[in-house]
Each structure stands twice: as C-alpha cells, then as structure tokens.
Amino acid sequence: MNSKEAVIRTEGVTKIYDSGEVQVEALKGIDLAIKPGELLAIMGASGSGKSTMLNILGCLDYPSRGDYFLDGIHVNDLDRDQLADIRNRKIGFVFQGFNLLARTSAFENVELPLLYTRNVPNQDINLLTRQALERVGLKDRAHHYPNQLSGGQQQRVAIARALVNQPAIILADEPTGNLDTRTSIEIMATFQELNRQGITIILVTHEHDIADYCRRVIEFRDGLIIRDQEVAQPRDASRDLETGQLQTSGLGERS
Amino acid sequence: MKWKNLIKVAFKSIVKNKMRTLLTMLGIIIGVGAVIVMVAIGKGAEQRIQNQISSMGTNLIMVFPGSSQQRGVHMGSDQGVRLTLDDVEWLKKNSTLLEAISPMVRSDVQVIGGSGNWNSSVYGVSEGYLAIRDWKLSSGDFFTANDIRAQSKICVIGQTLVKNLFANEDPVGQQLRLRNVPFRVIGVLKERGQSAFGQDQDDVIIAPYSTVYYRLSGQPHIHQILARATSLNQMEQAQAEITSIMRESHKLAEGEDADFTVRNQTDIASTAQETTRVLTILLASIASISLLVGGIGIMNIMLVSVTERTHEIGIRMAVGARSRDILVQFLIEAIVLSLSGGLIGVMIGFGATYIVHLATDWNTVIAMENVLLSFGFAGAVGVFFGYYPARKAAALNPIEALRYE
Numbered sequence: 001m002n003s004k005e006a007v008i009r010t011e012g013v014t015k016i017y018d019s020g021e022v023q024v025e026a027l028k029g030i031d032l033a034i035k036p037g038e039l040l041a042i043m044g045a046s047g048s049g050k051s052t053m054l055n056i057l058g059c060l061d062y063p064s065r066g067d068y069f070l071d072g073i074h075v076n077d078l079d080r081d082q083l084a085d086i087r088n089r090k091i092g093f094v095f096q097g098f099n100l101l102a103r104t105s106a107f108e109n110v111e112l113p114l115l116y117t118r119n120v121p122n123q124d125i126n127l128l129t130r131q132a133l134e135r136v137g138l139k140d141r142a143h144h145y146p147n148q149l150s151g152g153q154q155q156r157v158a159i160a161r162a163l164v165n166q167p168a169i170i171l172a173d174e175p176t177g178n179l180d181t182r183t184s185i186e187i188m189a190t191f192q193e194l195n196r197q198g199i200t201i202i203l204v205t206h207e208h209d210i211a212d213y214c215r216r217v218i219e220f221r222d223g224l225i226i227r228d229q230e231v232a233q234p235r236d237a238s239r240d241l242e243t244g245q246l247q248t249s250g251l252g253e254r255s
Numbered sequence: 256m257k258w259k260n261l262i263k264v265a266f267k268s269i270v271k272n273k274m275r276t277l278l279t280m281l282g283i284i285i286g287v288g289a290v291i292v293m294v295a296i297g298k299g300a301e302q303r304i305q306n307q308i309s310s311m312g313t314n315l316i317m318v319f320p321g322s323s324q325q326r327g328v329h330m331g332s333d334q335g336v337r338l339t340l341d342d343v344e345w346l347k348k349n350s351t352l353l354e355a356i357s358p359m360v361r362s363d364v365q366v367i368g369g370s371g372n373w374n375s376s377v378y379g380v381s382e383g384y385l386a387i388r389d390w391k392l393s394s395g396d397f398f399t400a401n402d403i404r405a406q407s408k409i410c411v412i413g414q415t416l417v418k419n420l421f422a423n424e425d426p427v428g429q430q431l432r433l434r435n436v437p438f439r440v441i442g443v444l445k446e447r448g449q450s451a452f453g454q455d456q457d458d459v460i461i462a463p464y465s466t467v468y469y470r471l472s473g474q475p476h477i478h479q480i481l482a483r484a485t486s487l488n489q490m491e492q493a494q495a496e497i498t499s500i501m502r503e504s505h506k507l508a509e510g511e512d513a514d515f516t517v518r519n520q521t522d523i524a525s526t527a528q529e530t531t532r533v534l535t536i537l538l539a540s541i542a543s544i545s546l547l548v549g550g551i552g553i554m555n556i557m558l559v560s561v562t563e564r565t566h567e568i569g570i571r572m573a574v575g576a577r578s579r580d581i582l583v584q585f586l587i588e589a590i591v592l593s594l595s596g597g598l599i600g601v602m603i604g605f606g607a608t609y610i611v612h613l614a615t616d617w618n619t620v621i622a623m624e625n626v627l628l629s630f631g632f633a634g635a636v637g638v639f640f641g642y643y644p645a646r647k648a649a650a651l652n653p654i655e656a657l658r659y660e
Contacts, residue, residue: 060573060654081577088575099570099657103271113574115260161574 006069007168007200008034008057013066015052015223026052028223029066034202036168039195039234041211042204043227044220050204051173053220057202058091058171059083071168088116092162094203096174098154100146100161106133107142110160117165132160136190152183159190163199170194172203176210182241188213189237213237261580265587279556280596282549283633287600288607290542290629291621295608297535298625299618304527314487315387316353316494318342318480318501319516337476338515340468345504352485352493355383359479360467366460368431369420377410377433377460379467380481387483395427395442403463406470411442413457431460436470438462490519539625546629549596550636557589557644568648569656582649589641590634597633601626 015027026049034040044050055061056068059075060083068075071090078086087093092113100109111129114120120128133139136156146154155175162170172191176184192213195201203214211217212235219227269276320338343358350356360379366372378384382400385391398409410431417426426440438460447456468477484493494517501515561568568581576584605621612619 055654058573060657081579084572084575084577087573093573095657099566099573101567101570104267108267112571115264116571116575116577116580165575 005035006033007036007071008032008202009069010056010063011067013053013056013063013068015049015056015061016064026223027056027063030223030225032218032225034169034200036200037195037198038200038202038216039191039214040200040202040216040218041214042202042218042220043206043208043211045206048220049223050220052223054171054173054202054204058093059086084116088113089165090168092159092165092167092170094155094158094162094170094172094175096177098146098151098158098178100154100157102146105143105145106138106149106157106160109146109157110164112161113165128164128166132164133157135163135194136160150183151179152186155179155183155187156190159187159194163194167199169200169202172201174205175203176205176207184210185213185237185240189241192237261583262587265584265591268584269588269591275556275560276592279553279560279592280599282552283546283593283596283636284549284600284603286542286546286549286636287597287629287633288603289545290539290632291601291604291626292607292611293538293542294535294625294629295604295619295621296611296617297531297538298620298622299612301528301531301535302620303618304531314389314484314490316482316484316490316497316517316519318482318497319518320476320478321514321516338478338480339476342501342504343477343480346480346482346497346500349500349503350482350493350496352489352496353482354485355386355483357381357384357387357481358464358477359481360464360472360474361478362434362467362472364433364460364471366416366420366431366433369424369426369429370422371420373416373419375416375458375460377462377467377471379462379464379472381464383483384461384481387481389483390447391445392442393445394425395440397442398463403465406465407463408436408438408466408470409441410438410460410462411444412440412461413444413459414446415455415458416460417443433460433462434471484519494519543632546632546636549633550593550640553589553593553637554640554644557585557641558647561585561644561648564648565651565656565659568651569653569659572651572653573657578649581651582645585645585648586638586641589645590637593633593637593641594630597630600633601630604629 010030010032013027013030013032014025017024017026028049030053042050042053052061056063057070059070059078062076070086073086075083075086093099100106101112107129110132111125114125114128130139130142133142136159138153138156138160141149141153141157144153146157149157155178159170159175162172170191175191176187179187188210191201191203203210205211212231215231215234217227217229217231218225318338338358340358343356346353346356357380362377362379364375364377366375381403382398385397392411393414395411397411398407401407402409410433412426412431420426420431421429426443429440431438431440444457444459444461464477482493482497484490497517498513501517502513505514507513568576571581604626608619608621611617
C-alpha cells in the first residue's frame with residue numbers, strides 16, 4: 001500500500017513519555033494504513049495507547065520514533081505552526097465533552113476554524129458555516145447558544161465545526177461518551193451519513209455497540225494493535241432509529 | 256489569521272464576559288480619571304496664580320532713576336541722575352511694545368478731610384495709570400488727559416482712606432486738603448490688599464501728575480516711570496526697548512553704564528508658576544501611579560483569565576489557531592480593554608473635574624494634550640502588561656490545554 005492510496009499511514013510509530021526516572025512506552029511501533037472513505041473505530045481500555053494514538057493522528061503531538069504521513073505529508077518534519085495549519089485544513093475534531101465555546105452561538109462555534117484559515121473571504125465563511133450546519137441538520141439552530149441546545153445537538157454543532165473546513169478526516173474522541181443511547185445512535189447515524197458522502201472518520205470508543213456501526217475496528221492493548229478487523233455488515237444507525245431497536249443493542253447497560 | 260478576524264474574536268470575547276471586562280478596566284478607568292482630575296486641578300491652580308499675578312500687573316515695567324553700578328562702584332538708586340518728564344515724552348514717542356506709559360511723582364502728605372486726618376502718599380500719574388496697574392474703580396471716575404493739562408486739583412482715593420476718613424459717607428464729591436491744597440475726590444479705587452512686598456496698596460491718593468509735580472512735590476524730577484507691555488510674552492523685548500530708548504534720551508555713549516534701572520514682575524510670576532508646576536507634576540505622578548496599578552490589575556486579571564480560559568485556548572489550537580493567533584488575540588483584548596477603560600476614564604475624569612469645580616470652586620483646566628497623553632499611556636499599559644499573559648497563553652501545549660477543565 002503506498003502513501004498516495006492511504007490518507008493516513010504510520011510506520012513504526014512509537015511514543016515514549018519520559019518523566020525523568022520512569023520511561024513509559026505508550027505506543028510500541030504502530031503500523032497503520034487508513035484508506036480514504038473508511039469509517040474506523042479504535043477501541044481499547046484506558047491506558048491502552050488509543051488516546052496517544054489519536055493525539056498523534058490529530059497532529060496535536062509528535063511521535064517519538066517512526067513516521068506519520070497524513071494525506072502524503074510527512075508530519076514529523078513540520079513545526080508547530082505547520083501542525084496548526086494541518087489541524088485547521090485536513091482534520092476535524094469531535095470530542096467527548098463537545099468542547100464548544102461557551103456563550104458563543106452555534107454559528108460562531110462552527111465558523112471558528114475558518115477564522116484561523118488564511119485566505120478565506122468573509123462571504124465564503126458565511127456560506128461554508130451555513131452549509132456545515134445544514135449537513136448536521138441544525139440550520140434553524142444557528143443562533144442558539146450551547147446551553148440552549150441538547151447534548152446531541154451540541155455534539156452535532158461540534159461535528160459541523162469539524163466539517164466546516166472540508167477536512168480529509170474527522171477524528172472523534174469518544175463522541176458518544178456523554179450522550180444517552182438514542183442520541184448516541186443519532187450521532188452515529190450522522191457519522192454514517194457523512195461517511196457515505198466520502199469523509200474518512202476515525203472514532204475512538206470503548207463501547208462495542210458503537211464500534212458495531214463502523215466498517216473497521218482496531219483494538220489497542222498496551223501500546224500495540226491486537227486486532228484489526230473489517231466488519232462485513234456494520235449496523236445501520238438510521239434503520240435502528242426507525243425500527244426502535246435501541247434496547248436490543250444493549251447500549252443501556254453502558255455505565 | 257486575518258487582522259479583521261483577530262479583532263473580531265478579541266471583541267467577542269470581551270463582550271461575552273462583561274463582569275471580567277469591567278473589573279479589568281476598573282483600574283485603568285480610575286487611573287486615567289485620576290490623572291485627568293489631578294492635572295486639571297494642578298493646571299487650574301497654575302492658571303489661577305498666573306491670573307492673580309497678572310492682575311497685580313505682570314505686564315508692568317518700572318523704570319527707576321540711578322543704576323546699581325556706576326564705573327564699577329555701587330551707587331544705589333536715586334544718586335545724582337534724575338528721571339524727567341522729557342524721558343516720558345521720549346518713551347511715548349518711540350516705543351512700540353508699550354500700550355500705556357505713565358510718570359509717577361510721589362509725595363508723602365498729611366491729609367485732612369472727611370472725619371479727620373491721615374498720613375498717606377499721593378501719587379501723581381497719567382490717565383493711563385489704571386490700565387498699567389490693571390486696577391479698577393469701585394465708584395466715581397478717573398481723571399482724563401484734559402485734567403492733566405489743566406493741572407486739575409482732583410484725586411482718586413484708595414479703600415484705606417475711605418475707611419479712615421469717610422466711614423459713613425460717600426467720598427465722591429468731598430474735599431480733601433493735601434498739604435493745604437484742596438482736592439476734590441472724584442473716584443474710589445477697588446480694594447487691592449497687600450502688595451507682594453507687604454505694602455498696603457490701598458493707602459493711596461492718585462492725582463494728575465502735573466498737579467502733584469507743580470503744586471505739591473516742588474522737585475524738578477519724577478520718581479518712576481511706569482509702563483505696561485502690550486503682551487506678557489514680550490516682556491523681555493519691551494524691557495530691552497525701554498532701555499535703549501532711555502539710553503538715547505539720556506544720551507549715553509556705547510558701553511557707558513545706564514543711569515536708570517528697568518524692572519518688571521515676571522520674576523515673581525515665574526517663581527510662583529514654577530511652584531504650581533511642581534504641584535501639578537506631583538499630582539500627576541501620584542495619579543500616574545494609580546494608572547500603573549491599573550495596568551498591573553489588567554495583567555492580574557489577564558493572567559487569571561488565561562488560566563480560566565485554558566480550555567478555550569486548547570479548542571482554538573485544536574481547530575488550527577497558531578501560537579501567534581492566540582498571542583495576538585490576547586494582546587488585542589488587553590489593548591482594547593485598556594483603551595476602552597481609558598476612554599471611560601477620560602469621561603469620568605471630565606465629570607469628576609466638573610464636580611470638583613462645583614464643590615470646591617477651585618479653578619480647573621483640562622488640557623487636551625494631557626487627556627491624549629493619559630489615553631495613550633493607558634494603551635501602552637495595555638500592551639506592556641498584556642504581553643506576558645498573552646505569551647503565556649500562546650505557549651500552552653494544545654493537548655494539555657484541551658485536557659484542562
């Protein structure tokens with residue numbers, strides 16, 4: 001598999017946290033290739049290295065060793081500002097805690113990445129922001145503040161923010177972790193719809209029921225990938241919502 | 256990130272946190288307000304003292320006979336050489352920087368009239384004397400050039416004489432006998448109080464110099480020449496002009512010592528002005544300290560705000576803000592805060608100055624350059640004290656900032 005084909009490719013990525021006396025190897029040489037258009041779940045217990053992996057994939061952190069290519073760019077060579085630009089243009093983040101700016105309308109939250117993008121005319125900022133809100137079905141909530149929105153709506157605002165700059169990939173860190181079962185499936189339906197439109201989505205979760213909606217599941221343990229599995233028939237979130245199969249999915253047992 | 260967007264982001268964040276904004280600005284508001292009020296009071300005092308001095312006749316130039324030095328030997332005044340009425344005519348004809356010139360003939364006299372008698376001085380002067388001394392009448396009239404030509408036996412008296420001789424009646428129209436010469440009182444001078452040298456300036460009788468010169472003094476010279484310079488700014492030039500005209504009048508050769516002395520009151524004025532200027536500087540520096548404290552207040556709250564907004568900074572960095580974007584955002588916030596604080600401070604300063612003026616009746620002067628200066632200083636304080644917190648915000652690690660709750 002060459003780097004042109006894969007949107008994400010890591011070769012022997014290692015991350016060592018050095019706290020003076022103790023060296024912790026959080027990632028022990030990860031080789032991973034993700035093709036455009038995948039919907040991939042990264043699973044694993046806490047401490048398995050999945051968050052560290054997400055930070056590196058999200059260009060928030062550098063690997064200690066190994067190479068990371070994102071969309072053909074060798075990320076190791078970039079400085080802080082270039083990393084910021086990569087995050088701005090190529091990656092959309094969705095977090096567990098939504099991470100919206102308080103006292104800031106949905107519209108203003110969504111336009112935020114565009115404000116940090118060089119050379120975007122103001123009318124485009126407006127247009128792109130409205131389009132992104134429309135894609136997550138929140139066109140009529142544009143001027144609501146986060147505290148006037150439900151958890152699911154807040155997460156959809158966050159997804160719109162991740163989408164607004166038309167990134168190559170969306171990285172979602174436990175995107176359903178703070179949501180109830182029905183809303184979680186709604187969010188997964190949104191992700192599946194976006195994925196059908198061709199966006200690569202990588203989501204970190206420790207819930208199998210959420211991973212069931214993904215087409216590929218990777219499991220981390222102790223800094224290594226112990227499972228990398230294609231799912232032949234992922235669940236369809238919008239059909240689950242229609243048929244009301246929420247209880248049978250077992251999401252209610254989640255603590 | 257475009258400047259326009261940066262400013263937009265900074266403004267939004269200021270508007271979103273009104274309480275924090277107000278607290279941050281408070282120090283600057285008080286600082287700028289205090290500077291304006293203090294300087295206004297100081298300047299007001301300066302102006303008031305200047306007015307007082309000029310009302311005593313700052314434009315006044317006096318010519319005395321005799322020089323302090325003659326051929327290296329100290330002679331003192333009134334030695335030998337005299338001032339004459341010819342000198343006065345010569346000055347009148349040739350001067351360009353003087354708006355009024357008067358000779359002065361002084362004579363100490365026993366005054367009889369009204370309810371008793373009094374020992375006073377009679378000053379023989381010309382009709383321009385009141386203008387020269389910047390003096391006004393409280394009642395009656397002053398004499399004219401015609402009275403001088405006619406050697407009229409009329410006079411104007413000061414308040415001390417009114418008190419001692421005409422306690423219960425209007426002195427205007429009454430008779431006074433000065434060394435047995437009857438004079439008619441035609442006017443009363445306004446009260447003037449003590450002079451800078453402790454003299455009672457109200458213990459005077461003013462009469463036409465011709466009358467005093469020919470009827471009372473019996474001496475062939477005059478005691479002083481008084482003149483008023485056209486402008487306070489041209490005192491030096493006016494003095495130099497008088498000196499050169501007088502040298503001509505006395506036919507002094509080049510290099511020969513002058514046989515007269517020219518003096519003015521600007522020295523007194525400048526001393527007093529110096530004093531009030533020191534007062535103004537003192538007040539301004541005290542107020543500036545509060546402006547500085549205001550700046551430290553901005554830094555304080557900005558630092559707290561960086562900590563409080565760590566998570567927000569993390570979000571901004573995650574979606575692509577560069578360090579510089581964060582730095583500039585916080586810096587703009589600090590500048591906008593201090594400038595708006597400065598603006599409010601200016602308004603409050605104006606208001607407080609007016610209230611001080613109403614409450615104490617002090618003279619206050621708001622100088623535009625001071626307003627601009629303190630406003631500009633407020634902006635500089637914002638940049639200076641905003642930089643450190645802004646840099647701290649910009650240096651945050653995005654992962655740690657995101658994790659911060």
